[in-house]
Amino acid sequence: MINKFYNNLIVQSIFLMSILIIMGLFIPNWLVFVITKAIAYGLVALGIVTLMRGGLVSFGQGFVFAIGGYTAGLLGTQAGLTDAILLLFISFLFTGFVGLIIGPLLARYRDIFFAMLSLAFSMVLYGVLIKIDAIGGSDGFVLPESTYFGILPSTEYADYMLYLVSIILSGIVSILLRYYYNSTPGLIALAVRENELRVEYLGASAFTVTVLNFTIAAGLGGMGGALNGIALGHIDPEFSYWTTSGEFVFISILAGYLSVPAVFLAALLLELVRSFSGRYFPDTWQLILGVFLILSIIYIPTGIGSFFKKFMDKLNKKKNK
Amino acid sequence: MFDEILTIFLDGAIYASWLFIVAVGLTFVFGVLKILNIAHGGIYALGAYSAATIVPIFYTLGLPEEFVIIAMLFSALAVAIVITPIMERGLLRRFYGQDEVLIVLVTYAIYLVLEDVQKLIWGMKSFYVSEPREILGGVEMGSLYYVGYDLALIGLAIFCGLTLWLTLNKTRSGKIVLAVIHNPEISGCMGVNINKVYLAAFFVGAFLAALAGSFTAPLISVQVGISVAVVIESFAVVIIGGLGSIPGAVIGALIIGMARAACVHKFPEAEIFIMYFCMAGMLIFRPKGLFQGAQARKI
Numbered sequence: 001m002i003n004k005f006y007n008n009l010i011v012q013s014i015f016l017m018s019i020l021i022i023m024g025l026f027i028p029n030w031l032v033f034v035i036t037k038a039i040a041y042g043l044v045a046l047g048i049v050t051l052m053r054g055g056l057v058s059f060g061q062g063f064v065f066a067i068g069g070y071t072a073g074l075l076g077t078q079a080g081l082t083d084a085i086l087l088l089f090i091s092f093l094f095t096g097f098v099g100l101i102i103g104p105l106l107a108r109y110r111d112i113f114f115a116m117l118s119l120a121f122s123m124v125l126y127g128v129l130i131k132i133d134a135i136g137g138s139d140g141f142v143l144p145e146s147t148y149f150g151i152l153p154s155t156e157y158a159d160y161m162l163y164l165v166s167i168i169l170s171g172i173v174s175i176l177l178r179y180y181y182n183s184t185p186g187l188i189a190l191a192v193r194e195n196e197l198r199v200e201y202l203g204a205s206a207f208t209v210t211v212l213n214f215t216i217a218a219g220l221g222g223m224g225g226a227l228n229g230i231a232l233g234h235i236d237p238e239f240s241y242w243t244t245s246g247e248f249v250f251i252s253i254l255a256g257y258l259s260v261p262a263v264f265l266a267a268l269l270l271e272l273v274r275s276f277s278g279r280y281f282p283d284t285w286q287l288i289l290g291v292f293l294i295l296s297i298i299y300i301p302t303g304i305g306s307f308f309k310k311f312m313d314k315l316n317k318k319k320n321k
Numbered sequence: 322m323f324d325e326i327l328t329i330f331l332d333g334a335i336y337a338s339w340l341f342i343v344a345v346g347l348t349f350v351f352g353v354l355k356i357l358n359i360a361h362g363g364i365y366a367l368g369a370y371s372a373a374t375i376v377p378i379f380y381t382l383g384l385p386e387e388f389v390i391i392a393m394l395f396s397a398l399a400v401a402i403v404i405t406p407i408m409e410r411g412l413l414r415r416f417y418g419q420d421e422v423l424i425v426l427v428t429y430a431i432y433l434v435l436e437d438v439q440k441l442i443w444g445m446k447s448f449y450v451s452e453p454r455e456i457l458g459g460v461e462m463g464s465l466y467y468v469g470y471d472l473a474l475i476g477l478a479i480f481c482g483l484t485l486w487l488t489l490n491k492t493r494s495g496k497i498v499l500a501v502i503h504n505p506e507i508s509g510c511m512g513v514n515i516n517k518v519y520l521a522a523f524f525v526g527a528f529l530a531a532l533a534g535s536f537t538a539p540l541i542s543v544q545v546g547i548s549v550a551v552v553i554e555s556f557a558v559v560i561i562g563g564l565g566s567i568p569g570a571v572i573g574a575l576i577i578g579m580a581r582a583a584c585v586h587k588f589p590e591a592e593i594f595i596m597y598f599c600m601a602g603m604l605i606f607r608p609k610g611l612f613q614g615a616q617a618r619k620i
Contacts, residue, residue, distance in 0.1 A: 057422040105605070112357060112421050113608055116560050120601040123553060127594025242553060246429050253426055283440060290433035297427055298415060 009178060016261075017171040024163050032163045034271050036231045039166040042267035043224035045251035046177060047217030052257040053181065054206075054213045055193035056110065060118030061221045061248045063125050064095045066240035068222025069229035071095070074135065076144045084146040084165055084230055091226035092219045099218020100211070107210040110196075122240050129237035140236025143229055166227055173220065174260045180216070181260075185209050221248075254296050256303020266304055324464055329582045331462075335471050337578025338478030339537060343551055344558035345482060345570045346529030352502050352565030353522035355421065356413060359428040361530050362552035363435030364404055368534025370439060371396040373448035373543040380452060389453045397535040401528035409523040417519075432552070440545060447544035454539040474536065478574075481529065486567050498522065502565070557600040563610025572611055 024032055044061050051058055068091040075081040075090065102121065109117055130138040145152060146162070153161045180186045185208075191199045192206045199206050229235045238244060247270065255266035273292050277285035300306075347361045375396040379389055408431060416424045457469030489495040500508040501518045509515045541547065558577055562569025577596045584592045591598075603610065 059425075109604070109608055112425075112564070113560075113604065115422060115425070116556065117601065117604045119553075119556075120560075120597045120604065124594050124597040124601065127597060131590055131593065243549075246426075249422070249426060250429075253423060284437045286433040287437035287441075290430040290437075293430035293433070294412065294427060297423065297430070301419070301423065 010175060013171050013175050017167055020167050021164055024160055024167070029159055030275075032159050033231065034275055035268060036159070036163050036166050037228060038268040038271040039170045039264060040224045040228035040231060041248065041251060041271065042264040043170065043173065043227065044221045044248045045255065045267055046173065046260065046263050047220035047224075048248055048252040049255065049257050049260075049263055050177070050180075050189075050213050050220070051217050052252060053186070053193060054189035054210055055196070056114050056210065056213075057249060057252070058118040058217065058245075059115040059242070059249060060120070060122035060245050061217070062240040062242065062245035063118065063122035064099065064218045064221030065225035065228070065244065065248070066122070066125055066129065066237065067098055068092075068095045068225030069235045069239045070129070070135070070225075071222065072226035072229050073141060073143050073235040076146070077141060080144075082144050082147045083150070084148055084162060087146065087230065088165070088169065088223050088226050092223040095222025095225070096215050096219030098222075099215040103211040103214035103218070104207075106214060107207050119242055119245065122245055123242060126237050126240040126242075129240060136236070138237055140234060140238075143233050143235065145233070146230050162227075162231055166231075169223075169227075170264060173223075174264075177216075177260055185212055189213055250293055254300070254303060256305035258303065259305030259308040262303065262305035262308050325586065327462065328465060329579070329586050331465075331467060331472075332585070333575075333579035333582035334475050335578075336582055337574040338475045339533060340554060340558055340578055341478045341570055341574035342481055342529055342533040342536075344555040344562075344574055345485060345567060346526040346533075347555050348559045348562065348565055348567065348570045349485065349529070350523055350526035351559070353498060354413070354417070354519055355424075356428065357421070357425050357556075357564070358526070359425060359552055360408065360431040360435055361428075361526070361555065362548035363432045363439075364400065364527050364530040365534040365551045366439055366548035367400045367404065367435065368397050368531030369538045369541075369543045369547060370443050370448070370534075371400050371531070372535030372538040373450050374443075376450040376453060376538070386456050389456065393453065393535045393538075394532070397528060397531035400531035400534075401524055404531075405520065405524045405527050408527070409520055413523075414516075414519075432548070436545075436548065439548075445545055447542040448538075449542050451539050470539065477536065481532070482567065482571060485525070489567075554596060557596045560600050560610055561603045563612035566610070566612035569610055569612035 020035075024035075044065055047064070048058055048061055071091045071094050072087040075087060081087060081090075106114060106117055106121075129135070135141060145158065147153075148161050148165065188199060188204050188206075188209050191204070192209055196206045225239060228239070251263065251266045251270055254269070255263040270289075274285065274289060277288040281288060343361070343365055347358060350356060350358050350361070372393045375392050376389060379392040412427065412431065413424070416427055454468060454470045457473055460467045460469055460472060487495075489499060497508070497513055498518055498521075500511075501513060501515055505515050554577065558570060558573035560573075561576055562571070562573030577599055580595050580599055581592060584595045
């Protein structure tokens with residue numbers, strides 16, 4: 001039964017990915033860009049969702065987002081490494097490593113204190129980044145155009161290539177995360193969310209699970225930062241600013257912690273609202289974003305993922321009958 | 322040498338008193354409503370804008386100059402009266418008892434809305450209202466010269482803190498608020514109208530934010546984006562002192578105020594992130610802040 005489910009999951013994901021990849025050839029260029037950006041934001045939000053499963057919300061994912069972005073950017077400008085896939089992968093590993101170092105420090109905190117300490121980390125980084133003039137200070141710097149397996153795509157197809165890479169990447173990440181969520185530490189995280197003390201009494205370590213979740217979240221945040229930097233072609237300290245982190249938290253709350261695809265859907269929704277209001281109401285886009293946030297929290301407090309889950313549960317019931 | 326220490330001390334104290342007025346409102350609202358209000362910075366900005374609007378009107382009326390302080394007080398009051406019913410009654414009330422982080426996100430959304438409301442009402446231009454700053458003259462200390470208005474801010478902060486503390490601990494209604502802080506459900510059973518307490522507490526918090534805004538207006542140029550820094554700085558104060566603690570806000574504001582003033586004079590490069598260092602350092606050594614008592618764990 002479980003085996004079937006996994007087979008199904010992979011088949012489903014590949015199916016969905018191929019639809020999106022083919023769709024990318026026909027949709028306008030701006031939408032390709034918006035989806036790529038949404039995937040970058042979605043990857044970071046997936047990290048928060050991973051933490052949320054363990055009952056923690058980080059208000060400072062901008063920290064790893066910026067580290068990822070700057071890693072990719074500096075490798076591109078200083079070391080001449082422009083392969084997008086390699087950059088994404090290195091950023092993932094490097095920020096994951098950073099997460100592994102500061103994870104044990106943060107894992108002792110809960111609730112609002114965890115959120116605030118992570119916020120403090122991201123703002124310290126912000127303060128440092130705008131002071132280092134060698135890497136552009138508050139203006140940031142421009143990334144070189146990225147290549148794919150040594151080939152530099154023509155400007156027409158540059159956006160689509162990155163879109164292709166990000167779709168495949170997010171598909172793989174989603175599948176792996178689903179495996180992780182259903183693994184022992186993944187399930188212990190849910191128990192930690194419910195009642196940490198009981199988990200400890202039963203002999204599992206909430207601390208280890210939290211550090212593991214934090215490391216994964218950091219890696220994903222770094223990858224998202226690198227992808228966002230490559231997509232924009234530009235990196236600045238704003239990546240680490242608290243309002244950026246606020247957007248990630250919003251995406252993960254809008255998605256809920258039940259479903260992985262819901263996170264990307266929520267990220268896409270946010271990106272669309274932002275680009276439309278930025279285009280048509282340039283002076284009041286924050287107002288529209290704020291109202292959108294409030295309405296979605298009022299009407300879907302458990303997240304889009306809860307719809308998905310309800311739908312899947314119904315489907316399973318019918319099958320069983 | 323002595324002059325330098327005195328400068329750092331006075332600059333720090335002025336900065337700390339401004340910070341305290343903002344942060345004490347934030348910590349009080351958290352204490353009673355359990356809401357970490359990001360929109361607090363937005364209310365601060367509204368207070369600054371409304372003072373920037375009222376003060377020129379006041380001067381055209383030709384009233385005695387000293388009364389401008391009352392006009393500024395009035396502008397802060399007006400902001401609190403308008404904003405409290407909309408925010409507390411209209412929105413936040415729906416979320417009481419829900420996840421803290423969810424409520425933080427709601428206040429973040431309100432903050433975004435307030436940012437654009439400022440732009441819609443007052444436009445993108447900057448306002449300068451430095452006239453009130455001159456009414457109290459200046460004070461000379463050795464070779465240093467300080468504007469009386471700035472020093473009066475220290476008095477205002479002490480006054481706000483003492484009034485709030487005395488009201489809470491020495492009056493009947495203050496004790497009711499303390500009871501609600503301790504346990505809203507049981508105080509409700511005892512006949513306390515909790516909704517009223519929440520509304521009043523939010524009003525006080527909003528008023529303090531607007532007050533800080535309107536009394537800072539003469540010191541700065543009031544323009545788009547003044548609320549951003551306030552949010553993070555007052556958060557840092559509250560985290561250092563312990564959420565919901567008034568003495569904590571005093572100490573937190575003093576630590577950050579002094580640290581920042583010292584940085585401005587000694588290491589200007591570190592000015593931007595010194596407060597985050599303070600905040601992170603405090604969280605590492607005393608996770609719940611300086612003045613946070615022990616809490617029972619749920620099993």
